[in-house]
Amino acid sequence: MTEMAPSSAIYGVMAEFETPGQLVEACKKARAEGYRRMDAYTPYPVEELHDVLHLHDHRVSLFVLLAGLFGAAGGYSLLYYCSAISYPLNVGGRPLNSIPMFIPITFECTILLAGLTAAIGMIVLNGLPKPYHPVFNVERFVNASRNRFFLCIESTDPLFDRDGTARFLESLDPDEVAEVAH
């Protein structure tokens, strides 16, 4: 059986840090050095990483907005069709298009579609479920869900150089630098 040969020998080089502050500093320096294809792994959300790694993917927000608007329009149209077109019924002289009474269902449909889209969109855009990811080949990476902070510069980065990148990461004063196998 032949496997597709990876374009480089390894997935990337990974550095391990003890504190989120060190990790944020390391990410800043790596950005300044010119590296772009990298990712950080932390046991809990570190908000600064969002900015220093320039993670500006807002597709989920956009999908949620569109789904919410679609839900609102759909919910209102459903009620309008039921109460004003399909089965018009005079309830105590109220207008067939009873806007205040239509608001709750419209609201519910907005939230339902927006909520489902947020959850599903997040899962799909993250590429989940993902049974295999190379970073787990580094033995100490299990600590990324405990108390250690990792920065991985990937071999797909144009500036990536197996030894040079490793030396660069060493210069950031990490606990450990390891190569990540594919």
Add this chain to the structure above:
Amino acid sequence: MTPNAYTIPDALRGKMQRYQGMALVVGVIGLLLCALGFVMSPEQLLRSYLVGYFFWTGLALGCLALLMMQYLSGGAWGLVIRRTLESATRTLPLMALLFLPLAFGVRTLYLWAHPGITATDAVIRDKSFYLNVPFFLVRAVLYFIIWLTLTQFLNKWSLDEDREGGQLWAKKLETLSAPGLLIFVLTITFASVDWIMSLDPHWFSTIFGLLILVGQGLSAFSFVIAVTILLAMVPPLSGVISKKHLHDLGKLLLAFVMLWAYLSFSQLILIWSGNLPEEIPWYINRLNGGWQWIGLALLLFHFIFPFLMLLSQSLKKNPKALASVAVWVIFLRIVDVFWLVQPNFDKAAFRMSWMDFAAPLGIGGLWLAFFLYQLRQRPLLPVNAPDLEKALAHGRPH
């Protein structure tokens, strides 16, 4: 008290004094105009005065509620605004004093207190065991006793904590805040029925107290956000208040905006779908004769506009933008109180008096001057509060 990192430096102190002087001038001019208005039309003056009084008292009371809430919930957001909240609650003695014109004007302002009304109006007669002048005044005194007692202890223990530190005072403040908040909600419910809802003695809405309470919380939140952002521009708080703190406060502001809209809409939908002759006139007055434009403005600018603005994360982290939204909401809060009060009197058509500007400005000027005076009395952060350092490090990598 020994000076510390958060004692107000002289530059800021001078600035506060200047603003305090300006606010005082506005307050005095406004109240002089109110006196003139009283000579011209006591009826109109009392209505406008009620709008101004109820808004600014509500702001102070909202701060009292938030002060107790943040002791119970904890969190960095509460710690960084605590001194602003405390200073606002210490203006309540002034508001007790400013209640006097309403106490003396009750027979002019409230329909149920008009002499001889019980002889002609059976509904008011049936409600007169509650809606009568002596009981109204006794209740008002009782509310202020409760509010001032809470204010006194919350402020005193916080000062003791500044002096001595340790866990004891935090524990005491927390223990007082839990029952305090419960009693507070009851007093606000009764006070809003007494002062605002009873303007139309035939009308009732069981959600009204909660709606007023949330409105006050919203005013208070907007106000402390604006003050906090102003304080964060200069030492000693510049660099201490982080974007993360602003983000948290902005999120809570958004929650209050939504809660206000939710409760307002709940009241509307129940009364609209019930369509009962004793309930619906309140909305008929407010949705006809030009008043509907104020109602629409409230929907658009008190809910939809701040809601859409505050959805944005970058806006909540931008001090200038967040402060602008907060000031905007404060203005719309006054419009909301105006819409609650005035249509009771001018049912046929929309009407506004110059006193509707003079009274809120006059009371507001005086209130702000007093607030700034109180804010200068203590360091800008509770220096010995447990977890202060943790709260300030909030959102910073360490």
